Amino acid sequence: MRIGEIFAQLGSILAAFMFMTAILEQYFPHHLRTSLEKHSQKLLSFLSPYVQITFNEFTGERLIRSQAYSAIQTYLGSNSSAQARRLKADVVKNSSQAVSLSMDDNEEVADEFSGVKVWWASGKNISKTQTFSFHPVNDEKRFYNLRFHKKHRKFITETYINHVLKEGKSIEVRNRQRKLYTNSGSSWSHVPFEHPATFQTLAMEPEKKREIVDDLLAFSKAKDFYARIGRAWKRGYLLYGPPGTGKSTMIAAMANLLGYDLYDLELTAVKDNTELKKLLIGTSGKAIIVIEDIDCSADLTGQRAKRREKKELVEDDDPLRRMAREETESKTSKITLSGLLNFIDGLWSACGAERIIVFTTNYVENLDPALIRRGRMDKHIELSYCSFESFKVLAKNYLDLEWHHLFPRIESLLGGVKITPADVAENLMPKTVPGNAEICLESLILALEEAGAKAGLKNVAQVG
Ligand SMILES: Nc1ncnc2c1ncn2[C@@H]1O[C@H](COP(=O)(O)OP(=O)(O)OP(=O)(O)O)[C@@H](O)[C@H]1O
Ligand SMILES: [Mg+2]
Numbered sequence: 001m002r003i004g005e006i007f008a009q010l011g012s013i014l015a016a017f018m019f020m021t022a023i024l025e026q027y028f029p030h031h032l033r034t035s036l037e038k039h040s041q042k043l044l045s046f047l048s049p050y051v052q053i054t055f056n057e058f059t060g061e062r063l064i065r066s067q068a069y070s071a072i073q074t075y076l077g078s079n080s081s082a083q084a085r086r087l088k089a090d091v092v093k094n095s096s097q098a099v100s101l102s103m104d105d106n107e108e109v110a111d112e113f114s115g116v117k118v119w120w121a122s123g124k125n126i127s128k129t130q131t132f133s134f135h136p137v138n139d140e141k142r143f144y145n146l147r148f149h150k151k152h153r154k155f156i157t158e159t160y161i162n163h164v165l166k167e168g169k170s171i172e173v174r175n176r177q178r179k180l181y182t183n184s185g186s187s188w189s190h191v192p193f194e195h196p197a198t199f200q201t202l203a204m205e206p207e208k209k210r211e212i213v214d215d216l217l218a219f220s221k222a223k224d225f226y227a228r229i230g231r232a233w234k235r236g237y238l239l240y241g242p243p244g245t246g247k248s249t250m251i252a253a254m255a256n257l258l259g260y261d262l263y264d265l266e267l268t269a270v271k272d273n274t275e276l277k278k279l280l281i282g283t284s285g286k287a288i289i290v291i292e293d294i295d296c297s298a299d300l301t302g303q304r305a306k307r308r309e310k311k312e313l314v315e316d317d318d319p320l321r322r323m324a325r326e327e328t329e330s331k332t333s334k335i336t337l338s339g340l341l342n343f344i345d346g347l348w349s350a351c352g353a354e355r356i357i358v359f360t361t362n363y364v365e366n367l368d369p370a371l372i373r374r375g376r377m378d379k380h381i382e383l384s385y386c387s388f389e390s391f392k393v394l395a396k397n398y399l400d401l402e403w404h405h406l407f408p409r410i411e412s413l414l415g416g417v418k419i420t421p422a423d424v425a426e427n428l429m430p431k432t433v434p435g436n437a438e439i440c441l442e443s444l445i446l447a448l449e450e451a452g453a454k455a456g457l458k459n460v461a462q463v464g
Contacts, residue, residue: 049149049150049151050147050148050149050150051147051148051149051150051153051156052145052146052147053145053146053156053157053161054143054144054145054146055068055069055072055143055144055145055146056069056141056142056143057069057141057142057143058141067169068165069142069143069144070168070172071164071165071167071168071169071172072120072144072164072165072168073102073144073168074100074168074169074171074172074175075164075165075167075168075171076102076103076109076111076120076144077100077101077102077171079109079110079111079120080101080102080103080107080109081101083109083110084103084104084107084108084109085107086103086104086107087101087102087103087104088101088102088103088104089101090102100175102122103122104122105122105123105124105142106121106122106123106124107121107122108120108121108122113160113163114155114159114160116148116152116155116156116160117148118146118147118148118152118156118160119146119147119148120144120145120146120147121144121145121147122142122143122144122145123142123143123144123145124140124141124142124143125140125141125143126140126141146161148160173259173286174259176259177192177193178192178193178255178259178260178261178262179191179192179193179261179262180192180193180195180261180262180264181261181262181263181264181283182264182266183263183264183265183266183269183270183279184269185269185271185275186270186271186274186275186278186279186282187278187279187282188263188279188282188283190261193255193261193262195252195255195256196252196256197249197250197252197253197256198253198256198257199212199213199253199257201253201393201397202246202249202250202253202393203246203386203390203391203393203394203397203421203424203425204246204250204383204389204390204393205387205389205390206389208381212250212379212381213257215235215379216254216257216258216356217257217258219235219356220258220354223353223354226353232353233353233354233355234353234354234355234356234357235356235357235378235379236356236357236358236359236376236377236378236379237254237356237357237358237359237377237378237379237380237381238358238359238360238361238364238372238377238379238380238381239251239358239359239360239361239381239383240360240361240362240363240364240380240381240382240383241362241382241383241384242362242384242385242420243362243420243422244420244421244422244423245383245384245385245420245421245422246383246421246422247292247360247383248292248360250381250383251288251290251358251360254288254356254358255288258286258288258356259286260286260287260288260354260356261284261286261287261288262287262288262290263283263287263288263289263290264290264292265279265280265289265290265291267291267294267335267340268296270335271335272335273335273336273339273342276335276339276340276343277339277343280343283355285353285354285355286354286355287354287355287356288355288356288357288358289355289356289357289358290357290358290359290360291357291358291359291360292360293360293361293362294359294360294361294367294371295361295362295363295366295367340371341370341371341376345375345376359371359372359377364380364382385418385419385420385421386414386419386420386421386423386424387414388410388411388414388415390421390424391410391411391414391424392407394421394424394425394428395407395428395441398425398428398429398430398440399428399435399437399440399441401437404437404438404441406438406441406442406445409445410441410444410445410448413445413448413449413452414448416452416455417448417451417452417455418451418455419447419448419451423447424444427440427443427444427447428440428441428444431443
């Protein structure tokens with residue numbers, strides 16, 4: 001058939017359709033028309049081998065945006081931008097992406113999963129109820145239609161839809177702008193979390209690094225496991241080691257690896273256990289809660305009492321006022337170790353999921369064994385002085401060097417000197433523009449020799 005004939009036939013079909021619609025509109029009352037439409041649709045779906053499932057954008061009477069709809073939208077994102085002819089671009093709040101693309105209304109894209117082909121179509125209903133308002137009311141209700149062959153019904157409803165929702169949600173998590181929370185009083189305030197640290201750039205022995213990464217990834221995927229064994233989905237890490245060995249850097253790398261938010265809990269700013277409770281309940285899932293320098297924080301009571309005494313002496317010598325203040329202050333219970341442990345163990349279990357708590361300290365030996373026993377702090381990680389393996393990571397990061405003729409000298413010096421990765425990093429910072437690797441490595445060798453000489457002097461003094 002020639003093109004012209006095809007168009008002519010299409011035209012006559014369209015004309016017949018319009019004629020029928022006009023007749024229907026004119027001679028059939030509204031309710032008859034609706035029932036006719038319904039029956040013809042039923043007939044069509046009876047004859048069709050395809051099944052269709054609709055996912056509406058808004059659910060329930062309070063018109064809450066459906067999580068399934070937004071997960072599907074995200075899931076279809078890459079498919080849509082590759083297949084659909086008309087796309088919608090949106091600036092998404094709380095997302096690290098500049099714009100997100102989704103298919104426009106009345107577009108269709110195909111998807112395939114485990115060899116089964118399905119089609120997703122987007123559409124919108126415009127509500128027919130017209131209410132008078134000074135402000136135009138947007139009554140569009142969007143939806144996605146999932147169409148598939150009826151022989152795959154079981155697979156689609158039991159496996160495919162779950163896969164789409166899970167994948168969509170995890171893409172949402174990966175794309176969202178993560179936050180760094182800090183506490184003031186009993187509330188959190190936040191800024192965007194933009195620390196660039198990754199495990200790749202963290203200087204550490206490769207096997208140890210691998211083990212930590214595996215542990216974190218296993219945790220993040222273990223929702224069902226934790227549910228099955230009846231434990232709260234949380235994990236505690238204790239990072240210990242001298243200043244400048246990468247504890248804080250590792251926490252940022254953890255957050256970047258898992259896509260979690262960071263809550264930096266400053267215990268010295270928390271008034272009492274009630275405030276602590278509020279703060280911890282106020283944290284969301286997919287979060288790392290960090291308490292840095294726990295050895296200093298555990299001694300809170302003493303520090304605060306001392307600080308208060310000093311302040312009172314300076315600020316207030318009216319005995320009546322001082323007595324009144326002392327009375328109110330003695331009423332407020334302070335943070336105690338048991339308050340903290342309660343959360344880590346018990347209360348927390350009841351009020352949330354997928355949380356990692358990280359404690360850091362420079363002096364692990366000062367910590368109360370009750371605080372760090374396994375189950376509370378599941379994994380103890382020592383960050384230590386710079387080894388040659390760690391140095392190689394830093395050399396790659398800072399100088400883009402895999403090997404250099406000065407490396408053997410540095411290796412032998414590192415064997416006998418304690419230097420932190422922070423100090424090594426400082427020496428590897430470019431000193432000229434453009435950077436010169438040799439100058440940096442020589443500056444590091446000098447620093448190592450000086451540190452070696454100092455340590456030698458100390459040893460001699462000790463022996464003497
Ligand atoms: N293991 C490491 N890998 C990569 N960089 C590191 C490492 N350790 C330290 N650094 C560098 O040194 C700086 C200080 O490190 P970081 O703040 O992580 O140390 P820290 O162990 O938390 O110290 P502190 O005990 O004083 O809090 C970081 O900005 C980072 O650039
Ligand atoms: Mg730190």
